[in-house]
Amino acid sequence: MERLLQVENLVTQYKTAEGMFSAVKGISFTVEKGETVCIVGESGSGKSATALSIMGLLPANGKITEGSIRLKDDELVGKTEEQLQQIRGNEISMIFQEPMTALNPVFTIGFQIREPLMIHLNMSKKEATLVSIELLKKVGIPNPKEKIKQFPHELSGGMRQRVMIAIALACEPSLLIADEPTTALDVTIQSQILDLIDDLKEQMGMGVVFVTHDMGVVAEIADRVMVMYAGEVVEMGDVHRIFNHPQHSYTKGLLAAVPNVDDDSKNWLQGVNIHGKSSASS
Amino acid sequence: MSAEVVFNEKNAAPKKKERYIVQTFKRVLKNKLAFIGIIIVSIQIILAIFAPFLTSYGPYEQNLAVTELGIGEEGHILGTDNYGRDMWSRLVYGARISLIVGLSSVALGLIGGLTLGLLAGFYRRIDGFVMRIVDLLFAFPGILLAMLIIAMLGTSLVNVVIAISIWSIPGCARIVRGSVLSIKKQEYILAMKSLGASDIRIMLKHILPNCTAPIIVFATMRMATAILSTSALSFLGLGAQPPTPEWGAMIAAGQDFMWTAPHMSIIPGIAIMLTVFAFNVVGDGLRDALDPNMEIDL
Numbered sequence: 001m002e003r004l005l006q007v008e009n010l011v012t013q014y015k016t017a018e019g020m021f022s023a024v025k026g027i028s029f030t031v032e033k034g035e036t037v038c039i040v041g042e043s044g045s046g047k048s049a050t051a052l053s054i055m056g057l058l059p060a061n062g063k064i065t066e067g068s069i070r071l072k073d074d075e076l077v078g079k080t081e082e083q084l085q086q087i088r089g090n091e092i093s094m095i096f097q098e099p100m101t102a103l104n105p106v107f108t109i110g111f112q113i114r115e116p117l118m119i120h121l122n123m124s125k126k127e128a129t130l131v132s133i134e135l136l137k138k139v140g141i142p143n144p145k146e147k148i149k150q151f152p153h154e155l156s157g158g159m160r161q162r163v164m165i166a167i168a169l170a171c172e173p174s175l176l177i178a179d180e181p182t183t184a185l186d187v188t189i190q191s192q193i194l195d196l197i198d199d200l201k202e203q204m205g206m207g208v209v210f211v212t213h214d215m216g217v218v219a220e221i222a223d224r225v226m227v228m229y230a231g232e233v234v235e236m237g238d239v240h241r242i243f244n245h246p247q248h249s250y251t252k253g254l255l256a257a258v259p260n261v262d263d264d265s266k267n268w269l270q271g272v273n274i275h276g277k278s279s280a281s282s
Numbered sequence: 283m284s285a286e287v288v289f290n291e292k293n294a295a296p297k298k299k300e301r302y303i304v305q306t307f308k309r310v311l312k313n314k315l316a317f318i319g320i321i322i323v324s325i326q327i328i329l330a331i332f333a334p335f336l337t338s339y340g341p342y343e344q345n346l347a348v349t350e351l352g353i354g355e356e357g358h359i360l361g362t363d364n365y366g367r368d369m370w371s372r373l374v375y376g377a378r379i380s381l382i383v384g385l386s387s388v389a390l391g392l393i394g395g396l397t398l399g400l401l402a403g404f405y406r407r408i409d410g411f412v413m414r415i416v417d418l419l420f421a422f423p424g425i426l427l428a429m430l431i432i433a434m435l436g437t438s439l440v441n442v443v444i445a446i447s448i449w450s451i452p453g454c455a456r457i458v459r460g461s462v463l464s465i466k467k468q469e470y471i472l473a474m475k476s477l478g479a480s481d482i483r484i485m486l487k488h489i490l491p492n493c494t495a496p497i498i499v500f501a502t503m504r505m506a507t508a509i510l511s512t513s514a515l516s517f518l519g520l521g522a523q524p525p526t527p528e529w530g531a532m533i534a535a536g537q538d539f540m541w542t543a544p545h546m547s548i549i550p551g552i553a554i555m556l557t558v559f560a561f562n563v564v565g566d567g568l569r570d571a572l573d574p575n576m577e578i579d580l
Contacts, residue, residue, distance in 0.1 A: 055476055060406060082480075089477030096476075101469040106491050115487075116477045167477065 003072075004207040005031040005054070005175055010067035012046070012053045023049035025231040026067065031175065031207040036198070038210045038218045038239075040254065041228035047211045050228070051177050054209070055094055056084045071175065090120040093168035097180040099160035103152035109136075109163050110148030116170040135166040139196060158189035162196065169200060176201070177209045182217060194221050215258045219243060227251050309571035316567025322560035330378040339368035341375040341527040350543040363532075363546050364539055365525075372527035373553055379528050380557060383443055384508040388501050390447035395454020396497070400485050402455065403462025413459065419452040428511060432520045439512075439528070442521040446508050457500050461493035495572035499565055506561035513554050529554050 012024040024046040031037050039047040052058050054069055056076060069076040071091060076084070096102040103112060113132035117123045123131065129148065136144035139162040152160055161181060168176060178197065182190040198221060201208050210221055218225055222239040227250065235248040246252045310316050329336060338357075345366035353361045360369035402412040419427070431445035465471065466489065474484050513530030515521035522528030524535060529550040536546030 057472060057475055085478045085480055087478065088475065089479075094473070094476040096469055096473055098469055102473045104468075104470040104474075104488055104492070107488075115474070115479065119478055119480075119483070164473070167473075 002033040003030055004033045004035075005209070006068075006070045007050075007054070008068045008070075010050065010053060010069065011065045012049050012058065013063055013065050014049075014059075015061040015063070023062070023231055024053065027226075027228070027231075027233045028067075029226050029233065029236065031209060033174070033207055034201065034205050035223045036201060036208040036210055036221055038212060038222035038225045039228055040212060040215065040218055040225060042213060044230075045228040046231040047213075047228050048179055049231075051094070051179050051209065051211050054175075054177060055088060055092060057088075057094075086120075089116045089168075089173070090171045091173055092175045092177060093171070093173040094177040094179065095161070095164045095168045095181045097183050099157055099164050099181075099184065100152075102164055103160055105152055107151070108148060109150055109152065109155070113148070113163070113167050113170060116167060120171045131170070132166070135170055136163070138200070139163070139166045139169075140192075141166075157185055158192065161185060161189075161193055165193075165196065165200070169204070172204055173206060175207045175209065177211070179211045180213070181210075183212070183214070190217070191220065197221065215254055227254065306568075306571050310564070310567045313567040313570060315563040316571075319560040319563035319567065322556055323564060326377050326381065326557060326560070329374045330381045333371075333374045333378055337368065337371040337374055339371045341367065341371045342525055343367060343371070350539065350546075352543070353545055360549055361543070361545050363535065364543065367525075369545065369549055372532060373529075373549060375527045376529045376532065376550060376553065377557075379439070379522065379526065380509045380512065380554075383439060383446075383512045384505045387443045387446035387508045387512075388450060388504045390443065391450025391504065392454055392497065392501060394447065394451040396458055396490070398451065398455040399458025400462055400490065403459040404466060404481065404485055404489070409459075412455070416452040416455045419448070424449045424507075425511060425514060428515060429518075429520060432515065437520050437523065439522050439526070442512055442515050445515070446511050449511070450504050450508070453504070454497070454500055457496050458493055461496055462489055465489050465492045499569045499572065502561055502565035502568055506558045506565070509561070510554065510558050513550075 007030070008028045009026045010024055010028070011022060011026050013020045013022050015021075027046075027050065029037065039050060041047045049058070049062070052062070053064050054076070056079070058064070064077050067077065071087070076087070079087075103109075110129060110132055113135060114123075114125065114128040117128040117131055118125070132148055133144045136147055141147055141159060141162055147155070147159075147163075152163075155163065161184075164181070176197075181197070182193050185193060194217065197208065197210075200206075208221075210217075212218060218239065225235075225237065225239050225242045226233055227235040227242070227248065229250050235242065235246065235251045242251060243255065246255055310320070345362070347366065348356055348358070348362050349364050349366045351358050351362040351366075353359070355361060358368050358370065360373060362368055363372070398412050398416065402409045402416075422430070427449050428442070428445035431448060432441050435441040435444065462485075471484060471488060474488050479488070512521055513528070513533070516526075516528045516530030517534045519534065522531045524531060532550040533547045533554075536543070536548075536550070539546050
């Protein structure tokens with residue numbers, strides 16, 4: 001397989017009132033073409049910071065202090081804002097957690113899908129409108145011709161997430177970063193969106209980095225899984241291996257914390273220290 | 283809707299939604315004071331546009347045979363002034379000046395305020411610097427600032443426009459900066475960045491349209507202030523010079539004739555008052571109508 005993304009020894013730090021805080025502490029991973037890599041972990045484990053580092057969209061107080069991120073052998077760390085703007089939306093796209101807030105409320109759906117097409121592909125408004133209708137059709141939105149005239153609040157959450165996906169995929173990026181795109185959706189819609197992402201991945205042959213905390217989602221979509229805890233990768237491997245033979249106690253904890261319909265005993269996720277010992281037992 | 287059309291399939295389809303702007307306008311009209319304000323403003327605009335057709339005398343046309351005529355005397359609806367000029371013509375042409383000066387000074391002030399506000403809100407690096415300049419402008423009492431600028435540039439209506447627009451900049455800049463700061467944090471701005479949009483594009487195309495509501499309200503209210511200040515400056519002899527039919531200058535000219543021809547000052551005074559009142563209540567109405575928290579009950 002072709003290597004798409006290579007992250008090596010990435011360190012991302014945030015400047016806080018108490019000094020520098022490392023959200024990501026030297027992680028390395030790769031994404032192949034046509035592969036879905038899931039980054040799993042609890043809140044604050046650095047999974048979103050990793051995603052934002054790849055996009056170069058860290059907030060003003062965040063910074064990549066070490067390491068390299070290469071997209072098709074093109075180093076992203078240290079690129080200027082203008083160079084990154086060429087890549088974002090074109091080579092790498094991102095979909096966000098909240099479809100409610102990730103669409104601008106004052107513009108129609110059509111306006112927002114046209115944007116990336118007009119920015120990167122220099123399309124005229126007319127061409128972009130035609131392409132947007134095609135894109136909406138592709139992500140499974142009924143009557144796309146009507147929908148492009150509607151505003152985000154007129155659409156349901158699932159529809160909005162489909163629109164977000166259409167926007168992200170407008171320029172056929174080679175890498176898609178999905179930051180918990182299904183967390184705000186109910187389970188039925190969630191599985192539809194996951195299927196959609198999987199289908200589009202197959203069609204376009206792109207790589208997907210999927211950030212989530214939900215092991216159920218991981219089982220459904222991942223090829224490989226990277227488990228993060230406190231800014232470090234605690235375990236990484238093939239999805240079947242992770243689920244069948246988890247090595248690290250944190251991974252075991254994560255898997256045990258997935259609620260089971262038949263079992264009403266509560267398996268709370270225990271904190272672990274980074275060397276793999278459960279804090280409950282130490 | 284009558285019974286037979288209800289079952290017509292074409293009518294059963296969802297009614298074409300009204301544009302937001304129409305909805306807003308309807309909500310403004312529901313406010314009685316704002317409704318009166320809109321009527322007064324519309325009358326003023328009509329007077330200003332069709333001034334030559336609504337008057338039978340020129341605003342500068344002197345007739346020393348009919349000086350200081352009272353209201354309604356000898357075919358002069360609002361009488362004449364001490365040079366025998368028709369007060370109605372002068373009032374109508376004065377509406378033209380007030381509107382032009384008001385609009386242009388607000389427009390110029392908005393351009394300055396929007397630019398500063400957008401930059402300050404968007405780039406944290408220059409925020410402090412820009413806002414301290416704005417604070418500096420705020421520190422001056424408005425009319426004093428305007429007088430200072432006119433003292434530097436000289437007395438003329440154009441300089442009044444410049445002075446008032448500079449005075450409008452700080453208020454506008456603050457409002458815009460506030461909106462930009464809150465909108466900038468929204469996820470859709472991050473989403474736009476993730477699509478590779480440039481800063482300028484994000485500022486002008488995605489943030490600016492989100493702050494139109496406060497800007498519209500500010501501009502309307504500011505029209506009232508601008509018209510009032512123009513008159514005040516002209517009254518003090520710093521703005522329009524005689525024989526220009528500017529309302530403030532007309533009040534000043536009428537001062538000496540308060541006992542013999544009080545209508546010379548009172549009529550332009552009422553005109554100023556009505557205009558300022560109208561723009562203020564329209565501004566209030568717009569603010570209520572554009573408030574997203576207000577219930578839509580149409």
